[in-house]
Amino acid sequence: MEKVKVFLRIRPLTDREKEEGEEQGCVAVQDEETLMLKAPKESQNMRTAERGITQSIHKFSFSKIFSPETTQQQFYESTMKKMVNDVLQGENRLLYTYGVTNSGKTYTIQGCGREAGLLPRALSSMFRKLQGRLYDSLDLKPVMYQDVRHLQPSEIRAEEIRRNSLLKEDESMTSRRVGTTTIWDSGIGGLSATSNAATLSHSRGDELEEGVQFSIWVSFYEIYNEFLYDLLDASPSLQPRKRVTLRLSDDKHGNPYVKDLCWIQVRSAEEAWRILRAGHRNQSFASTHLNQNSSRSHSIFSIRVLHIRPEANSGKAQGISELTVCDLAGSERCKEQRSGERMKEATNINTSLLTLGRCIAALRHNQNKYVVPFRDSKLTRVLQGFFCGRGISCMVVNINPCASIYDETLQALKFSAIATQVRVGRVLNPGVLSLCSETLETQQALIEERYEDKITNLQKHLKKFYSQELKERDQQIEALSADLEKMKKGDTVAAAVPPPPGDPEAPRRSQRLTSQSELGRLRAELEQCRAELLAKTQELTKLKEQLVVPGSTGTMTAAADRKLEEGQRNLRQLRADLQRLGLDLQSGERACCRNTGAEKLRQALMAADETLAKQDQILLELQNGLTLVKADLRRKAETLAQAQAVRLQLPPCGLATTATPGSCKKRGCGAATPSDAENRPPNKRPFFQSLFPARTPTQKYSTRAAEEANLTPYSQILRSRQHSPPPRSPVITRGLRGKR
Ligand SMILES: Nc1ncnc2c1ncn2[C@@H]1O[C@H](COP(=O)(O)OP(=O)(O)OP(=O)(O)O)[C@@H](O)[C@H]1O
Incomplete structure (x- = not known):
């Protein structure tokens, strides 16, 4: 990392400025790198300093300070000379001038009269170095950000026509201006034959790479009111209002470039200068209160150098490098320009310069990864x-x-002070770059190989995974099918046994029928699942086949990822189906379990029935015994009655004559006579009689309805059990029990 070079150039005061008292010693060079600024009395800075808000003296450091006495030649030697060499070595360089309006930016870049600026000197130097090394053909052209395109013969002709028309235009304009003094008058930017020779005598490009030829292309455009205009656009309409604006675009790597910008191939410094001069006529200048010929736009002149090895790679450029020189419009206070075009221009200039300042400030903090608002x-x-x-x-x-613009100068210097703190990394030249690109290609190949391996592995794993899944699925289906078959058999047997007419098990049968329908539904669902599984299996096979299709690494990885996702989705779906099926089966089983519970109940009922039957038998026997006892009692009562009648026929005794039916009842003998039984209250029947009323076989069915009305619920159950056949156990429950 090295610091960005920031040079300071102080322009001399003109005689008029001196007369106006502009010389107040506010700018003082302390040493080659340090500048002291002292606020003049009238300045805003002095006023704030007097109030104690700011300092009135400021100190700034630069890479090098050039005093007003510095000549154009000296300035070139110290600044741009090395940059030209770097560009011819394949590196990219940018030089831009920054300052308040009327501070000497254009003078520094282009020069004035015989005082050629940095640009003509750079062009001269470059072509001198490239003597005998220029690439003759016009078949390779720089395009976009830093690409090179091979031109077709028709395109080569078009390029020639464009260049010639620009040169002709400059010729006609120059011939019209003969006799007038302009900054463009004296040859290549004012370089006289002698100064040219002096400047370039030691500048033969012996250090250039052997066997490489160079093709030089130039472009020239301006940014005026935030619009880009091509200054080399040789279209007939050169009116500012009708000019076509250029657009900024990004290449595939996101690098910005000016779309459709004219690049003109030049074969000499003179030609390059003439092209630049032609373009300069299209540039936006205006007279302002500070500068008679003020640049109202940022102008950008670029020289692209194609490095070509004609014998090694026919029609291929080895590399491309660029030297860009940017003459920024001067910042100015808008207080003097309150309206109109100048005001609009000043606003746009200041805004873009402010953005440049923000970018540079952000670059200064670049270690902290600040976003640079480019x-x-x-x-x-x-x-x-x-x-x-x-x-x-x-x-x-x-x-x-000048003291009158001290405040603006102070602001410009504050901005430049930030720029001096920006650090940039070393940039590699094309040789190193080509080496790097070879390394990158090797790395790319390695990465591709690695990814191929990864993809193969992934395919293998996927195959294994899906075949395992399929196997498990098949097993599950087999198990389900077996269960289903068992259930089917159970249903068939159960359906084969018809229930007896008037079967009291009707509710249970309907329950079984419900479970049958449930099983049917489950079967249908299983069939559906099978069909789905088949479809998914086919889909999976298709996916597997697609995975094998070769393609670029990136595409394959992406496709594999997509397919993996799809496969996982399908798998999830299958799992969900299986789960649902399992739940359905569980509910089916529960239905069957209900039947098993009923079976137990039925067995319990059967046991109860048997017990009741036994009790019935015992009660019947008891009833018979009672009937016999009653008959015996009746016989005894008759015997007693007969004995009483005999006793009455005999002479009466006191006891016998005083005896009454009521006294007899008191002794418990009244029940023996029917008349006594009739006289008893109806609800007070003897216990056994109320439980087991005496019946004759003939009475049994004729009086049944009447009797049932008087029976207790328990007696009714007993009665019904006596006539019911023993309950039958359903086969289906047996089947399920057997399964479980
Ligand atoms: N180093 C210098 N030596 C002699 N004259 C100079 C020098 N620098 C600038 N000048 C003169 O100062 C005047 C203003 O210079 P110039 O046009 O280059 O300023 P500028 O910064 O480009 O202004 P603007 O931003 O308005 O375009 C010109 O007349 C120029 O010749």
Whole structure:
């Protein structure tokens, strides 16, 4: 990790500015890296400092400070020269200028008059280094973020036409301006033949990789009011209002690039400069209160270098590197621009610069993984790659030492102070990159192999798992089928025995019938489950077959995962079905168990019936005995009556004459006479008589209904049992008992 380079350049005060008293010593260079700012009397900073809110003196550190006396050549040597070398070695570099409006940003990048800026010097240097190493053909073109496309002959012709039309346009414009002084007048950005020679005398590209040729492509676009415009778009309409806006897009790796941006192949520094000059005419400039020729947009000039080995790989670029130079629009206070286009431009400029500041502040904390708001403005979006490892960025802060804009300068320096704390990692050159890509390919192959193995293992496990599941399922089905068969047999036997007419077991039979219907339902459900199982088995076989289909690792993994999920779902469904079936069977069994309980009850009833029958027999015998006793008593009563009649015919004795039927009853003899029995109250019948009323066989059926009306419930049960056949045990319960 190394610190981002931030250079400070102080522009000299113009004579007019000096006359206006702008020189108040508020900017002082302490040493090569330290700058002191002292608030002038009239500044806002001084007012707040007087109130004790802020400091009036500020100290800033930079990678290097360039005083107003620094020449363009010196500045180039110290800043961009190395970057050009790095780009030719295959690395990406960004240089951007930041500062208040009228601080010398455009001057630094493009130059003025004979004072060529960084860009023309970089182009000159680059082409000098590439002498004899340029790739002649136009068949390879940079596209998108950092890709290279092979062009067809028709496309090559189109590219040539586009380049020529831009060069012609510049030629015609330049010829019209002959005699006028513009910043573009003197050759390649003002580089005179002598300065050119002096600058480039020691810059032959001997350090370039052997056998590699280079194809140089340039693009030039601006961000104006948050819209992107291609400055090299050679379309006839060059009116700002009719210009076509470009769109930002992402490549498949999420890297942002300007879609449909014109890339023009250039064969010399002069050609590149002419293209840049043609584009410059499309750029948005305006006169502001601070700058007569103020850039109202951020302009981005990019040079892409294709590294090609023509003999080794026909039609293939070895690598691509880029040098981007961004001339940012100057920040300014809007208080002087209260309305209109300038106000809108100033707002957009300030907003995008603010976003850049936020991004840089977030990058400073990058160790804490803060989210960098690159997407908040077009500017930060297009430069994102350089802040995120695509290359190394370098910032040039331009300041104007005028006292009147001290507060704005202070803000710009505060922003740059944050930028000086940003650290970036080293970026690898294409050689290392190709080595890395080889390593990556090897790793990819290894990973693919590993995943193939994993997939095979997964398939094996799945097969094993599902076959085990199927086996278990088959066993369960067999067991269920066996149970069902047993139950069927039991039903058949039970159905074969018809119940006797007037059977008192009718309720129990209906219960059995209910369980039969339940069994039928269960059977139907089992059949349904079987059908479902068959369908699922077929589905599973299909899935297994699909799993074997070869494909890319990612697809196969995803497909395997999907199928595994599907299989598990099916399995869950099967389990649920089985559970449901089990529950149904349990309820069936419960129904059968109810029958078993009834069987026990029936046996108990049978035992009770037998006991009752025995008791009936005993009672019958007792009844007979009683009848005999009664007959005997009646005979004895008759004998007594006869004896009494004989005694009456004899002379009466005192005891006999005083005897009355009432006295006789008192002694318990009145029951012997029928008349006595009739005189007794109806509810007071003798105990045995009320229990076992005497009946003759003939009376038995004729008076049965009348008798039943007088019978107690228990007597009625006894009576019914006497006539009932012994109960029969149902076969089905036997069958189930036997199963259990
Ligand atoms: N180092 C320098 N030496 C001499 N003149 C300079 C220097 N820097 C800037 N200037 C002059 O200062 C004026 C403003 O410079 P320039 O247009 O580059 O400012 P700017 O920051 O690009 O402004 P804006 O943001 O408004 O476009 C120009 O006339 C330029 O020639």
